[in-house]
Amino acid sequence: MDSAITGLHAREILDSRGNPTVEVECTLMSGMVARAAVPSGASTGSREAVELRDGDKTRFRGKGVTHAVANVNGEIAAALMGSDVRQQAVIDHTMIALDGTANKGRLGANALLGVSLAVARAAAMHSGLALFQYLGGPGATRLPVPHMNILNGGVHAHWQGADFQEFMIAPFGASNFHQALEWGSEIYQTLRDLLEDKQLSVGVGDEGGFAPHVSSNEEPFELITQAIQQAGLRPGTDVGIACDPASSEFFKDGHYRLRREGRVLTAIEMVDYWDKLAQHYPLVLLEDGMAQDDWEGWKLLNQRLGSRIELVGDDIFCTNPEIIARGIKENIANAVLIKLNQIGTLTETIAATRLARNHGWGAFVSHRSGETVDSFIADMTVALDSGHLKTGAPARGERVEKYNQLLRIEEQLGNAASYAGASAYVRPPVVAML
Ligand SMILES: C=C(OP(=O)(O)O)C(=O)O
Numbered sequence: 001m002d003s004a005i006t007g008l009h010a011r012e013i014l015d016s017r018g019n020p021t022v023e024v025e026c027t028l029m030s031g032m033v034a035r036a037a038v039p040s041g042a043s044t045g046s047r048e049a050v051e052l053r054d055g056d057k058t059r060f061r062g063k064g065v066t067h068a069v070a071n072v073n074g075e076i077a078a079a080l081m082g083s084d085v086r087q088q089a090v091i092d093h094t095m096i097a098l099d100g101t102a103n104k105g106r107l108g109a110n111a112l113l114g115v116s117l118a119v120a121r122a123a124a125m126h127s128g129l130a131l132f133q134y135l136g137g138p139g140a141t142r143l144p145v146p147h148m149n150i151l152n153g154g155v156h157a158h159w160q161g162a163d164f165q166e167f168m169i170a171p172f173g174a175s176n177f178h179q180a181l182e183w184g185s186e187i188y189q190t191l192r193d194l195l196e197d198k199q200l201s202v203g204v205g206d207e208g209g210f211a212p213h214v215s216s217n218e219e220p221f222e223l224i225t226q227a228i229q230q231a232g233l234r235p236g237t238d239v240g241i242a243c244d245p246a247s248s249e250f251f252k253d254g255h256y257r258l259r260r261e262g263r264v265l266t267a268i269e270m271v272d273y274w275d276k277l278a279q280h281y282p283l284v285l286l287e288d289g290m291a292q293d294d295w296e297g298w299k300l301l302n303q304r305l306g307s308r309i310e311l312v313g314d315d316i317f318c319t320n321p322e323i324i325a326r327g328i329k330e331n332i333a334n335a336v337l338i339k340l341n342q343i344g345t346l347t348e349t350i351a352a353t354r355l356a357r358n359h360g361w362g363a364f365v366s367h368r369s370g371e372t373v374d375s376f377i378a379d380m381t382v383a384l385d386s387g388h389l390k391t392g393a394p395a396r397g398e399r400v401e402k403y404n405q406l407l408r409i410e411e412q413l414g415n416a417a418s419y420a421g422a423s424a425y426v427r428p429p430v431v432a433m434l
């Protein structure tokens with residue numbers, strides 16, 4: 001059988017932060033070879049599947065992945081030899097059972113994910129289909145709104161700038177994906193000029209956005225609104241703003257500690273803060289507005305803003321269907337962030353996305369702050385029809401490779417391509433609905 005696995009080979013490579021990560025090659029009986037690489041987060045959720053690191057401080061400060069690599073080349077390869085790559089769910093569940101833990105801590109979620117993605121890509125190659133078509137079928141024709149992270153803070157900027165981690169632009173008013181990306185690039189370059197005029201740093205953070213030493217956490221919203229206008233576009237009509245403060249990173253002892261502003265907020269005060277920002281700026285999406293352990297705070301946030309903007313849970317859900325189900329039951333958000341390596345297999349990632357969408361929630365696909373040039377999530381976003389993704393600034397190779405892949409997909413689809421626009425959101429922006 002040409003689609004049978006005849007080889008699985010993993011190796012240690014470097015990611016965009018210069019840390020090791022896992023790359024896997026899957027060889028088929030036909031001789032075809034497919035490759036995939038695994039990303040890695042910095043502001044990780046506490047319930048993420050375990051990324052297996054060697055812990056040997058003499059190599060890569062303990063971050064080596066030789067054990068995960070050995071697990072692919074040994075146990076996993078032995079278990080999957082001869083499997084048909086078109087049986088994605090069977091293969092993923094075989095690995096889950098082989099690992100035998102609830103958090104994939106024995107073999108490593110990085111080992112499992114590398115195999116899972118390489119297998120999917122091999123199956124697409126074997127089928128003679130583009131990856132998005134193999135994963136999504138004939139209905140996969142809608143291009144997502146790219147959420148471009150043009151200003152970085154928090155842990156991604158080593159706490160040198162804003163407390164909030166990601167300030168993104170969302171060109172939902174564009175007519176198509178390539179126009180959205182062009183607008184994003186214009187705004188990014190305009191923001192650089194603006195920062196230079198103000199003698200603020202144009203050095204970048206982990207995801208390629210500028211990481212200036214701003215005086216408050218509100219200043220980036222002001223700067224970005226100005227950049228949108230100076231680029232000749234209309235904030236709130238052409239382009240919205242999205243924010244991921246990654247608030248678990250500054251939530252300590254039940255309070256939100258904003259060092260840039262020298263303030264300590266309760267959950268209700270944090271909700272007031274977001275409410276005020278949403279009234280002043282064209283905020284269309286807020287991710288992790290509250291911390292992963294603050295379920296009560298999340299409820300308050302959803303009661304206040306959930307009918308107006310998309311509230312995405314990242315650290316709190318960890319792309320984990322069991323936790324997402326609890327979130328749906330308790331009505332604490334209206335969307336989930338989708339990160340492959342938080343859960344560790346493609347099959348479970350699809351299940352998490354379906355669960356959210358089946359309950360009227362949004363699904364927002366995401367890269368990690370530590371990335372490779374693998375563009376799997378670009379195809380996956382179109383295949384799952386999630387309507388929006390975030391994959392960093394419209395600059396830096398590992399980020400633009402995803403956006404560039406979406407350009408190729410749009411070109412391949414030709415007249416059949418559509419653009420998600422305002423319909424990307426579980427709470428479509430009011431302006432766009434008028
Ligand atoms: C992409 C993110 O960052 P990281 O990969 O560091 O978790 C995020 O928090 O959404």
Ligand SMILES: [Mg+2]
Pocket residue numbers: 244246287288314315337
């Ligand atoms: Mg996040």
